[in-house]
Each structure stands twice: as C-alpha cells, then as structure tokens.
Amino acid sequence: MSEIIRFRNVTYSYSKGTPFEKKALDDVSFSVETGDFFGIYGLSGSGKSTLLRLAAGLAKPSSGQIILRENAKVGLVFQFPENQLFGASVIEDVMFGPSNLGLAKDNAKDRAQLALNQVGISEKLFDRSPFSLSGGEKRRVAIAGILAMETDVLMLDEPLAGLDPEGQDDLCDLLQKLNKEGRTIIVVSHESEILGNGCKNAAVLEAGKLKDTGSAKDVFKRNPAFAPVSSRIKSRLACMGIDI
Ligand SMILES: Nc1ncnc2c1ncn2[C@@H]1O[C@H](COP(=O)(O)OP(=O)(O)OP(=O)(O)O)[C@@H](O)[C@H]1O
Ligand SMILES: [Mg+2]
Secondary structure, three states, X not given: OOEEEEEEEEEEEEOOOOOOOXXXXXXXXXXXXXXXXXXXXXXXXXXXXXXXXXXXXXXXXOEEEEEEOOOOOEEEEOOOHHHHOOXXXXXXXXXHHHHHOOOOHHXXXXXXXXXXXXXOOOHHHOOOOXXXXXXXXXXXXXXXXXXXXXXXXEEEEOOOOOOOHHHHHHHHHHHHHHHHOOOEEEEEEOOOOHHHHHOOEEEEEEOOEEEEEEEHHHHHHHOHHHOOHHHHHHHHHHHOOOOO
C-alpha cells in the first residue's frame, strides 16, 4: 500500500517570536497509508487539532514538512462542524464546497446529492433548513460537505463528541463504510471511545511530541488509557482469568 501523507519532523509554534510563543508540535514524524483508518490520540492540549490544521493546509509548519501523495486532496471536518452550517437548505449547504471549486451548479448539485446519500441523509431533508435537523443529522450534513469536495483523505476532529450513544454508533458505522469504499480516514480523539475499534493504525501525541505509533492494536496495548472501552474491559477480565 502506498503512503498518502507523511509528517516529517513537523514543528509548529503559535505566536512565534512573541512573548506568547507556544510550541504545539515538536519534531513529529509519522505517515499514513492510502486506505488507512488512522487514529490520533492524546490528552487535551497535546497538539492533535494543530496537526490536523497543518495537514489541511490551514497553517504551515514552523519547520519540517507535510508531504502529500501527488494530487491527493485532504478535507478536514472540524470539531462540532454542525456549528458551521449556514446554507438556506441542506442541499445548498453541501453544494457550497464544490461550487467554490468552480463546478457548475448542476455538477455541484449532483455531487451534493451523492455525498448526502453516502452519509445516509434522506432526500426528504434536502430542502429543509440545516438548522432544523437533529444533532446527528447536522453532523452528517457537515461531513457530506467535505465528501462533496471528493477529498481522498477525510480527517475528523473529535467526530463523536457530543453525540448520544446511538448517534455515536451510527457515525462509527458511517466512517467504517466510507473507509471500506476506499477513503483514507484520520480521526482525532482525546478519550477512549468506540471509534478505536475501527482504527487500523494509530499515533499518540504527548505535549506536542510523538509518543508512539504503529498498529492500533499495539498502540492501545502500550497506551491502555486510550484503548477503546470494550478492549479495556476485556483486558481487565483477562487479568481476572475470565476469557471472553
Ligand atoms: N490559537 C492558539 N494560540 C496559542 N496557543 C494555542 C492556540 N491553539 C492552540 N494552542 C495551544 O497549542 C497546544 C495544542 O493545542 P491543540 O488544540 O492542538 O490540542 P488538542 O490536542 O487538540 O487538545 P484538545 O483535546 O483539548 O482539543 C495547547 O497547549 C494549546 O493551548
Ligand atoms: Mg483539539
């Protein structure tokens, strides 16, 4: 499998050269393969969101490089993306991205419809105001907005935060489906959650430094605090001699 994104010695400081300078990332190096479902874990303030912002091209590393496979497009779904919906209707909101890429209206609409189908938003909702949707539906629409730009890598910052358990399950299933269809997924999380079960590979950040990376199974074993809840319960029971 080929590499789609490589972080090479990435360092980033906020407010560089001022008394408020803050090093958020410090010499971070790892790579993500095409088709991966990659989890980035770390405590609050460890630099996860900063890393995604850099990968999305919203800021440049202070030093080091982020190397994308040729022509690869990267899309970022921010934390609580539903707060950024603004279209008069669901379909118009999702059309915004492709229209901005210069696509004709019909083309942008086709892409928006496809993306909304992919995230399981029924056509009945296309003409509704996005603000009238449920929290889970709004989040799906926000994800469709990125999918409609046909990005190769879909990055999501804390995608399950604030959803109820059912909404979390549904969104996990959706991300798994998008990954099976060939999209590379990178998710950021600061707490153990069901999403970890779907990760193939993972990295852990600690105070801006890369603490660990490898297969998700190995990373969770070495960093049990970030292991998905089910595997933590399993290992606790195994310690008590109960094998499930
Ligand atoms: N705009 C900013 N100006 C100055 N410092 C910032 C800014 N944004 C983030 N930081 C600092 O950079 C560090 C990394 O922040 P970042 O948001 O990347 O962490 P995170 O791992 O995403 O945390 P969380 O899990 O709470 O979302 C933190 O110490 C944070 O205070
Ligand atoms: Mg964050």
